[in-house]
Amino acid sequence: xxxxxxxTLTEMxxxxxxxxxxxxxxxxxHTLSQRAYREGERAAEISQNGRVILERxxxxxxxxxxxxxNLSYSETEATSSLEFEDGHIPIPSRYQDLGSExxxxxxxxxxxxxxxxxxxRVYCFDSCDFTNCQPQSATCTNxxxxxxxxxxxxxxxxxxxxxxxxxxKIIGEYLTGLGFWGSSVIxxxxxxxxxxxxxxxxxxxxxxxx
Amino acid sequence: MAEIFKNKGTxxxxxxxxxxxxxxxxxxxxxxxxxxxxxxxxxxxxTQTYYLAExxxxxxxxxxxxxxxxxxCFTTSSVAYNCDCTTATWTASSIINLTPxxxxxxxxxxxxxxxxxxxxxxxxGLAGGKTAQRVVKTTVYKSLASPTxxxxxxxxxxxxxxxxxxxxxxxxxxxxxxxxxxxxxxxQVEAYATSTxxxxxxxEGNYIKSDYSTxxxxxxxxxxxxxxxxxxxxxxxxxxxxxxxxxxxxxxxPPKGLATPIVDFDxxxxxxxxxxxxxxxxxxxxxxxxxxxxxxxxxEPCWGNNKCLLDDDDFEDLLWAAGQGGTLTLGSTSTPxxxxxxxxxxxxxxxxxxxxxxxxxxxxxxxxxxxxxxGDKGFxxxxxxxxTETTVSGLxxxxxxxxxxxxxxxxxxxxxxxxxxxxxxxxxxxKYFRVRGGIIGRKLSFTSVLKWFxxxxxxxxxxxxxxxxxxxGHDITPTYxxxxxxxxxxxxx
Numbered sequence: 185x186x187x188x189x190x191x192t193l194t195e196m197x198x199x200x201x202x203x204x205x206x207x208x209x210x211x212x213x214h215t216l217s218q219r220a221y222r223e224g225e226r227a228a229e230i231s232q233n234g235r236v237i238l239e240r241x242x243x244x245x246x247x248x249x250x251x252x253x254n255l256s257y258s259e260t261e262a263t264s265s266l267e268f269e270d271g272h273i274p275i276p277s278r279y280q281d282l283g284s285e286x287x288x289x290x291x292x293x294x295x296x297x298x299x300x301x302x303x304x305r306v307y308c309f310d311s312c313d314f315t316n317c318q319p320q321s322a323t324c325t326n327x328x329x330x331x332x333x334x335x336x337x338x339x340x341x342x343x344x345x346x347x348x349x350x351x352x353k354i355i356g357e358y359l360t361g362l363g364f365w366g367s368s369v370i371x372x373x374x375x376x377x378x379x380x381x382x383x384x385x386x387x388x389x390x391x392x393x394x
Numbered sequence: 395m396a397e398i399f400k401n402k403g404t405x406x407x408x409x410x411x412x413x414x415x416x417x418x419x420x421x422x423x424x425x426x427x428x429x430x431x432x433x434x435x436x437x438x439x440x441t442q443t444y445y446l447a448e449x450x451x452x453x454x455x456x457x458x459x460x461x462x463x464x465x466x467c468f469t470t471s472s473v474a475y476n477c478d479c480t481t482a483t484w485t486a487s488s489i490i491n492l493t494p495x496x497x498x499x500x501x502x503x504x505x506x507x508x509x510x511x512x513x514x515x516x517x518x519g520l521a522g523g524k525t526a527q528r529v530v531k532t533t534v535y536k537s538l539a540s541p542t543x544x545x546x547x548x549x550x551x552x553x554x555x556x557x558x559x560x561x562x563x564x565x566x567x568x569x570x571x572x573x574x575x576x577x578x579x580x581x582q583v584e585a586y587a588t589s590t591x592x593x594x595x596x597x598e599g600n601y602i603k604s605d606y607s608t609x610x611x612x613x614x615x616x617x618x619x620x621x622x623x624x625x626x627x628x629x630x631x632x633x634x635x636x637x638x639x640x641x642x643x644x645x646x647x648p649p650k651g652l653a654t655p656i657v658d659f660d661x662x663x664x665x666x667x668x669x670x671x672x673x674x675x676x677x678x679x680x681x682x683x684x685x686x687x688x689x690x691x692x693x694e695p696c697w698g699n700n701k702c703l704l705d706d707d708d709f710e711d712l713l714w715a716a717g718q719g720g721t722l723t724l725g726s727t728s729t730p731x732x733x734x735x736x737x738x739x740x741x742x743x744x745x746x747x748x749x750x751x752x753x754x755x756x757x758x759x760x761x762x763x764x765x766x767x768x769g770d771k772g773f774x775x776x777x778x779x780x781x782t783e784t785t786v787s788g789l790x791x792x793x794x795x796x797x798x799x800x801x802x803x804x805x806x807x808x809x810x811x812x813x814x815x816x817x818x819x820x821x822x823x824x825k826y827f828r829v830r831g832g833i834i835g836r837k838l839s840f841t842s843v844l845k846w847f848x849x850x851x852x853x854x855x856x857x858x859x860x861x862x863x864x865x866x867g868h869d870i871t872p873t874y875x876x877x878x879x880x881x882x883x884x885x886x887x
Contacts, residue, residue: 199409206416213423220430227434231441238445285624369456371449371492383438386492388449390456 567851706737744772762801811859
């Protein structure tokens with residue numbers, strides 16, 4: 185019977201060990217690269233959200249006619265929401281037949297969310313009626329009998345105005361912090377977080393009509 | 395093929411090959427990881443630096459409007475700040491620290507008056523002593539403001555009005571009164587848009603119109619009127635130009651008050667009308683002719699034939715020399731001039747006065763208020779020409795201008811500015827009256843009866859006519875729009 189030569193046990197153990205080590209190393213590298221890729225995606229996503237949020241707010245603040253929110257001068261006393269009178273003309277739009285001279289925009293983060301909400305609203309003395317102002321309808325009329333500035337007063341009850349929200353839209357996600365301070369040059373701070381990634385963006389916007 | 399695997403050492407070679415492939419894969423994954431990490435970091439820091447640089451730009455634009463040094467040096471000269479935009483570039487910078495590890499440096503370099511480039515450089519300190527930097531550049535400028543806020547018809551008296559009675563008035567541009575506008579007795583007023591005037595009727599005070607008068611305009615904006623809406627009156631879009639916009643809901647949308655534009659008649663400045671007339675005369679460029687030839691006074695050439703600076707007697711001699719039905723021409727189409735008269739001017743007795751350039755008087759100017767002059771009689775006429783694009787042209791006085799019942803035998807054409815420090819009165823003019831440029835006075839009174847008055851706004855003609863530009867086209871007393879225009883921006887790394 186002819187004897188058949190084979191690998192010794194030692195050879196086999198050494199070979200398998202080296203193979204396993206290399207496979208583990210490659211797999212780890214692959215896992216690491218996947219994680220890095222996902223982290224990059226998250227960074228890009230919060231960065232993109234941050235850009236959208238700041239560009240939108242900056243454009244509207246730049247044209248704002250009057251600030252409703254009373255802003256402090258220091259960042260430590262920054263407010264987490266901002267309301268101002270819209271300086272853009274809402275024509276042509278679904279509001280061209282509403283008849284209001286005053287439209288207001290409010291940016292804030294609703295409680296329990298990480299979304300930036302943009303409210304478009306008017307101020308009225310009487311109660312809000314949205315029968316002719318449904319979100320899906322092309323026109324919006326007769327929300328209330330007359331529209332006023334946010335701080336208007338009258339002698340009869342109710343003596344002060346209240347807001348009627350015409351639109352309520354989310355324009356950005358992953359927002360965990362929002363701060364406004366300053367006067368005619370308004371400082372804005374946003375903090376965005378997604379899982380372990382976070383981004384803090386700060387800028388200043390000059391309100392040309394403020 | 396099977397033979398290959400029978401050779402000794404084959405397994406080792408194959409093992410090395412497989413290991414090599416696995417190693418290359420591993421290196422690739424590591425490289426991929428590092429690249430992704432760097433991209434993510436760069437993207438994050440890049441966005442942060444961009445918005446910090448934008449903050450610097452916004453801060454600089456605010457400073458250009460409200461910071462005393464920046465706003466002064468951007469458009470004028472100042473001894474206090476040691477800057478002069480007409481002769482040297484001006485630079486300034488500021489630093490803001492919006493976040494603890496960042497710095498934003500904003501610098502402006504003006505290339506000429508009211509034009510400059512803002513550069514905002516933001517840096518963020520990173521680990522390992524490295525920094526991330528973003529540079530944003532913006533070119534900013536201010537346009538020259540319309541001297542009359544887009545008005546072809548401008549009344550600047552705070553307690554005076556524009557009175558339009560039984561008149562037909564056609565305006566291309568705005569009609570502005572610093573107080574009230576009264577439109578009465580079957581008047582017909584039409585205002586249409588031009589490139590700088592929207593065709594508005596603007597009254598800082600009240601707008602008063604009788605029931606039988608008709609008005610066509612793009613908008614009527616006054617203390618008691620806001621037609622057709624506050625939006626059309628620009629209260630919404632241009633609140634800087636309007637006052638009491640907070641009360642627009644109550645139908646109030648008056649424009650902000652504007653004083654009559656200032657004219658330098660006779661200061662010592664080389665740019666005053668008197669000095670400009672004097673220097674033209676010294677350069678022997680003055681030429682006044684009667685009926686195409688020399689003006690003769692008592693058998694000799696008139697003293698004022700080659701003068702630009704005359705007293706009222708000398709000017710009256712020239713008018714008399716022209717004769718009944720004759721024409722006195724000041725300057726020529728090839729050499730337009732400024733003729734400065736140190737007294738009143740009265741055109742009467744059937745003369746035609748042709749002004750190639752500007753006629754400036756220190757006292758009242760009367761055109762056709764009287765029919766007769768000694769033995770002469772007839773309708774008189776004035777024509778003001780602007781032969782070149784840089785000619786100072788118009789009819790200007792420190793006191794009043796009065797166009798009377800005998801002021802034209804054909805269409806009156808004035809290409810220039812009609813300016814009076816006091817009242818301008820146009821009463822019962824017999825023929826069509828047309829001004830291309832603008833009519834500016836402390837008080838304006840129109841009574842045309844049957845013929846049309848036409849006023850066509852031209853800001854350039856007004857600027858030259860008021861003496862705000864010299865014959866070379868240089869701005870002498872530029873007034874800039876309050877609006878800062880951002881012309882161009884770019885990002886660099």
